Amino acid sequence: xxxxxARKVERRRQLAALPVGEKLRMLxxxxxxxxxxxxxxxPKPVNPVRVRR
Numbered sequence: 001x002x003x004x005x006a007r008k009v010e011r012r013r014q015l016a017a018l019p020v021g022e023k024l025r026m027l028x029x030x031x032x033x034x035x036x037x038x039x040x041x042x043p044k045p046v047n048p049v050r051v052r053r
Contacts, residue, residue, distance in 0.1 A: 015023065 018026075
């Protein structure tokens with residue numbers, strides 16, 4: 001648990017050290033990735049009754 005907290009604190013420090021433009025670019029990439037994931041439709045589930053003939 002302490003390792004997880006330490007990693008979060010370290011990551012927060014690294015992000016704080018970045019310039020604002022870099023933070024905005026990273027945020028835009030994250031938003032684009034989320035939109036791409038949401039736009040992708042999951043495959044339809046296979047009906048096991050129809051498959052077993």
